[in-house]
Amino acid sequence: MPEVENHAVHPDSKSGVPESSSKTIGLTDVEWRRLAFVLSLSFAVILPFVFEGFTTFQFTLAGIYAIAILGLNLLSGFNGQISLGHSTFYGIGAYTSAIMINQLEVPAYWTIPAAALICLSFGFIFGLTVTRLEGLYLALATFALAIATPQILKSKHVEQWTGGVQGLDVYKPDVPQALPLEADQWWYFVVLGILLLMLWCTKNLVNSRSGRAMIAIRDNPIAARSMGINTSLYKALTFGCSGLYAGTAGALSAIVIEYVAPDSFTFVLSFFFLTGMVIGGMASIPGVIFGALFVLFLPNFAEDFSKNLAYAIFGILLIATVYAMPSGSAGLFSAILTRLKQKLNQ
């Protein structure tokens, strides 16, 4: 039974509002959007010069999370496939990078596309296998995948490559000499660059023919198939792409943190990604940045009260989001903007 009315998954469709030439305080909608983009980008660029090293490092991690959440959003938000197993893809990416750097002595930068490609193929194969599963059954299969992953990484069969329980050390390459930057700052900009590239690719992807096919499969798989879309292939491809994002993020995290260990890739990580996606807003591309900042920084604030309560707060917020703002904070934000615009135009 396809669910046409999908209230938690509704994208805040901008196509519903006609692109009018009406201006709000002298600027059209498109100009406002550009202004917002330029402002946030310049904020992102000056950020590592304002804050100290550790905060920059945390923003780098937030950028990495944003890439992974973007991949999850492509899969769940735009294609309607639920995954609780993205910690696995992230882990495969991280281990690919770590093994290549640590044991094969490949330059760190080359390990990032390699990890991305490996996760693309793994995602495609996994996606092809589970293409018949829908909704909670897919969630169940990916949940089992996430639970099994740390155990597989620790297993004695792969220990000689993965380093078993102890994990692997990774050596971060130096900053190019021509640049007057510290290591933290340099890697912040590398991650920011990759994130921007990925955001741009995603935007183009979802607005393309393939993107429309993905969305059609989410909204009504049977209608999509009868319109001639090869649903299994598209679902598997989306899974692969989503794996590519998570793998890239994982590889970056291995390099930035300079260490990988099996217990960093538990189900909790998948839970973080999912929470970030939902709080940022399903099927919202800019929302992933907010979602990533949120899951990374909220535990820091929550730790002031109690370390354990961070998850409880996530849990309460997840439930609250389902009840109160099904389209996440992106939806809330655009609703507020619409209100504001109406007020200003009156």
Added chain:
Amino acid sequence: MDLFVQQTLAGISNGAIYASLALAIVMIYQAIDHINFAQGEMAMFSTYIAWTLIVRFDVPYWIAFGLTLVISFLGGMLIERIVFAPIHQAPALSHLLVFLGLYAIFNSLAGEIWGHTIKEFPSPFPDYSFGGLIGAHQVGTIVIVMFMLAAIYSFFKTTKLGLALRAVASNPESARLVGIKVKWMRALGWGLAASLGSLSGMMIAPIVFLDPNMMGGILIYSFTAALIGGIDSPGGAVAGGFLVGVLENLVGTYVEFIGSELKLTFALLLITGTLLLKPNGLFGRKIVTRV
């Protein structure tokens, strides 16, 4: 041969625990058509309540046991009424998010209240072994679970309330038309499931020790059991539970490649295998929906 018998018996005892948690999952599936991902954490929380009663307040074991079943029952009903009733029309994803929310809340609340240090949980049975083949706790577990299953079976088959519950599971619309209070039946299903879950928690805790993450692996095996038996078949869930328990132990003992460290991977293979090859499980109904 001794090893084989020993492992099979241990498997049956583990299987009894999986069976009760799997049955809890199936009951909630029948009540609201969704798979409860928080079932394991709910069971863990109930077990902590039992621990508090027994160790902190010195309540005798069997009274604490009964009290925990009742508290869990009420807790399960409350969760359904407060959290799930308002969204029962919502799509699968909303449900999943709420389940995961509950998962996180129970897990971190338990850590906050009782701490993350591993605790010993008392067993009501003596420390005795039958010929070195099976311990008294294992035998006790099998007996208690079988007793509970028999009680639930007769509740469903012989009482009017059980009949109403079955009616709601098979067709909520018609059930409402003949005057059954569907809302309360759903809550009742949740209550029963929470009780069953707490039973599995209290039986496994003396073996794996009590800590907030103790149910992670057990939940996976119970999912496997419920799927193999057929997610909408209570009898199937019980059979699946025993099957998974025995398989898990024998494979862990005799297949060297898997051993004890890849047991969860074995569960993953069983889950994906069942979902792909026999999605309705061994005893499940085939459902045909009209487009």
